[in-house]
Amino acid sequence: MTTVRSDDPLDPPGTDCDVVTVPARQGLEAVDILRRGACDAMGPVLHDDGGATLGFLVPPGTAAAWDVPGSVCTETDGRGLRSAPEPPVEGSDWLLPPGDADLATDPAVLREALGEAQRLIEAADGCS
Numbered sequence: 001m002t003t004v005r006s007d008d009p010l011d012p013p014g015t016d017c018d019v020v021t022v023p024a025r026q027g028l029e030a031v032d033i034l035r036r037g038a039c040d041a042m043g044p045v046l047h048d049d050g051g052a053t054l055g056f057l058v059p060p061g062t063a064a065a066w067d068v069p070g071s072v073c074t075e076t077d078g079r080g081l082r083s084a085p086e087p088p089v090e091g092s093d094w095l096l097p098p099g100d101a102d103l104a105t106d107p108a109v110l111r112e113a114l115g116e117a118q119r120l121i122e123a124a125d126g127c128s
Contacts, residue, residue: 017043017057017104022071022114027054029117031095034109043104045096054095062107068114 022030024047031054034042046055058073066073 016060018060018062018066019046019074020056020058020062020066020068020071020105020107020110021053021074022056024051024054025121026070026114026117027056029120030054030056030110030113033113033116034105037109037113041102041106041109042096043102044094044098045105046092047095049091049093055092056110057104058107058110059104066107068111070118071114 027045027047031042031045043057045057047053063073063075
């Protein structure tokens with residue numbers, strides 16, 4: 001992904017996005033939940049090489065209302081992140097690359113999946 005001006009003529013419409021970053025364990029559970037669900041609208045997902053976090057691409061402006069504990073939504077302030085086939089940041093790679101996914105994950109659907117993922121993790125940790 002490259003940071004670009006939202007009015008950049010080389011930036012195709014609809015490709016700007018914010019990024020929700022979560023711990024990898026919760027993120028991987030959420031990816032599984034989203035893939036099993038009836039929702040086909042899951043955008044590209046990044047992971048870092050250290051395996052500590054996942055980043056979900058969400059529509060621009062999501063950060064203004066994002067309040068999910070344990071996650072961070074990076075605001076773009078009118079500048080978007082554009083998905084590209086190459087990993088956007090050194091030390092990261094695509095878990096679900098652009099082209100294999102929708103342009104962005106619906107924030108409401110992601111919020112529900114992250115909540116369910118957290119409950120599953122807490123239940124699993126409570127059983128050990």
